[in-house]
Amino acid sequence: MRWTIHSERALYESPWVSLTLADVELPDGTRFDHHIVRSAAPAVGCLLHDPDRGVLLLWRHRFIPDVWGWEIPAGRVEKGETLAQAAAREALEETGWRPGRLTQLTTYRSAIGLSDQLFGIFLGSDVVHECDPTDPHESERLEWVPVDRLRRIVASGEMPDGLSLTGILWAMMQNLI
Secondary structure, X not given: OOOEEEEEEEEEEOOOEEEEEEEEEOOOOOEEEEEEEEEOOOEEEEEEEEOOOEEEEEEEEEOOOOEEEEEOOXXXXXXXXXXXXXXXXXXXXXXXXXXXXXXXXXXXXXXXXXXXXEEEXXXXXXXXXXXXXXXXXXXXXXXXXXXXXXXXXXXHOOOOOHHHHHHHHHHHHOOOO
């Protein structure tokens, strides 16, 4: 059963996100207003894996929910970039490590009843250290985490980020890490 959108008006707009109010109608004729969060660009994550070291994670604080946790490098796709190019760029910017090979694990949408945000997740292998991270504010520290410890991090809730969890679980499910 498809809903009909009669109109949509912007409540807030920025280069990152917009909030709109849509006048929607259900198939039975019921009409109501529904908030929609629209993203200006997709986001990507890059799981950097080295068979001898494990997975490279960032330990960082997220101010909105006020939590600390482990994350994979991630960020917004810039205009003109493919998802893969953005994943490689974000990995290098946030960690200083460049993936030699990228494998797309999945694309998905989160909170699809509220937002149109698209996420792409890649596995980076044959990684090479090139430089220090370009933004010291991205994380408190970087750490290569062995896969057995990574399982404990996921199980304990030390990875509260959905994009990171999705990437890690996809890679584990496919026995790639």
